[in-house]
Amino acid sequence: GSYTTSSQQPSKLLFRQLFEKESATYTYLLADASHPEKLALLVDPVDKTVDRDLALVKDLGLKLIYAINTHVHADHVTGTGLIKTKVPGVKSIISKASDAKADLVVEPGDKICFGDLFLEVRATPGHTLGCVTYVTGDGPSQPQPRMAFTGDALLIRGCGRTDFQGGSSQQLYKSVHSQIFTLPKDTLVYPAHDYKGFTVSTVGEEMLFNARLTKDEEAFKNIMANLNLSYPKMMDVAVPANMVCGLQEVESKPC
Amino acid sequence: GSYTTSSQQPSKLLFRQLFEKESATYTYLLADASHPEKLALLVDPVDKTVDRDLALVKDLGLKLIYAINTHVHADHVTGTGLIKTKVPGVKSIISKASDAKADLVVEPGDKICFGDLFLEVRATPGHTLGCVTYVTGDGPSQPQPRMAFTGDALLIRGCGRTDFQGGSSQQLYKSVHSQIFTLPKDTLVYPAHDYKGFTVSTVGEEMLFNARLTKDEEAFKNIMANLNLSYPKMMDVAVPANMVCGLQEVESKPC
Ligand SMILES: [Fe+2]
Ligand SMILES: [Fe+2]
Numbered sequence A, B: 001g002s003y004t005t006s007s008q009q010p011s012k013l014l015f016r017q018l019f020e021k022e023s024a025t026y027t028y029l030l031a032d033a034s035h036p037e038k039l040a041l042l043v044d045p046v047d048k049t050v051d052r053d054l055a056l057v058k059d060l061g062l063k064l065i066y067a068i069n070t071h072v073h074a075d076h077v078t079g080t081g082l083i084k085t086k087v088p089g090v091k092s093i094i095s096k097a098s099d100a101k102a103d104l105v106v107e108p109g110d111k112i113c114f115g116d117l118f119l120e121v122r123a124t125p126g127h128t129l130g131c132v133t134y135v136t137g138d139g140p141s142q143p144q145p146r147m148a149f150t151g152d153a154l155l156i157r158g159c160g161r162t163d164f165q166g167g168s169s170q171q172l173y174k175s176v177h178s179q180i181f182t183l184p185k186d187t188l189v190y191p192a193h194d195y196k197g198f199t200v201s202t203v204g205e206e207m208l209f210n211a212r213l214t215k216d217e218e219a220f221k222n223i224m225a226n227l228n229l230s231y232p233k234m235m236d237v238a239v240p241a242n243m244v245c246g247l248q249e250v251e252s253k254p255c
Helices: A047-059 A080-086 A169-180 A203-209 A217-225 A235-243 B047-059 B080-086 B169-180 B203-209 B217-225 B235-243
Strands: A013-020 A025-032 A039-043 A063-068 A091-095 A104-106 A111-114 A117-123 A132-136 A147-151 A188-191 B013-020 B025-032 B039-043 B063-068 B091-095 B104-106 B111-114 B117-123 B132-136 B147-151 B188-191
Touching (some): A025 A047, A025 A117, A039 A111, A047 A080, A047 B203, A063 A111, A117 A169, A203 B047, B013 B047, B025 B117, B025 B188, B080 B091, B169 B217
Parallel strands (some): A063 A091, A147 A188, B063 B091, B147 B188
Antiparallel strands (some): A132 A147, B013 B025, B111 B117, B117 B132, B132 B147
């Protein structure tokens, strides 16, 4: 069924979901457990929980190679920069459309490989101009069901705001419908945040029950235009830091 | 490997982990997704998040039959009583050793069936006298890897306190080593709480890295005797309520 979160998984994915409570951010650890070096990556690490995350990477015997962001966050400072200072060789990754500095910038259709596993990059602008969704690969040796790391484009029963950072409710509506709701219905939805204690959803479930994205486009744009949200406390600190992947001391060279 | 949290799962288990942030409690929803009625149960529901949990049960088309506690909690009021008032027919379950009232009391070795799936009951006293761990079944039609809902007996890299409610560090040490660390190493550990943002661990991982339970028994007892924890704020409200499964108005009849 499209709501089943545990089913046949022929892959050797090691997967951990981690939570940072101040910003209600989810960080995800993925590794190829059958690769001799157990190559691993982190999606959306937070500066405050870097020590926890790196201790877990060490306990599990993983080799961290990438620290990836779904977008330039406005509510917390990414852990990417701190990770790079603590684990030599880790490369930061963000989308080219974000215009942020990173070791590697990715574009829609690119694959981020770790061992025999990979994430594919889908452009899902609307919350910010540079938002991407990372989706586990399609194919017999990749995890089943697939997993979508949707950042703030699609939250469980909700979505990210669209009123700054190049946001656009029209663009977000199109992104979610064309890039996420077209995935198999049993695809697991792992967002960058949750404020109600949900940990995971599925594409099929959000297509039926998402409070905003199930509406038609006009109704969606009206909802998004009338949220009356306050200016994010962390924004003026977080955005400049995150534009250089948390490496504030970076000058001319990419972080 | 023993750390892989996603691997072959021939079952049709629908599984969701849910978080209540004030008490840092995890509630677990399990259902047999291939059963015609999609029979479901909740482990350790919290009163404050009952509406969220029941909305999810409804969205997913499940029929909730049991609301189960791992023990008489001291830090939050169970959602069991509220669930029973909102969903007729749901039965509360707790261990016989807890001495609490419930529709059904279970003993070590008992099975709690929902569709073709079941949880087995293991006695893991030490945090409280009546603590049990619920473990998914062994066998080809049950979820692989197995899942252990350890309550406060075993937390990720830690364990529950042992200084009240019939607690005993000696008993807890024996419980974890004899009843949990004897499970297959890839068994997923799902605790009742986490305070650092971890969501899951494995038996193999805790056998190697648990900060307390990897010590010898004397060292463990010393650690537990010197935690200097304060008296739980909620205890005088929560324990009496939870002794009747959250149905405070219950008088002579079991809740
Ligand atoms: Fe964001
Ligand atoms: Fe407890």
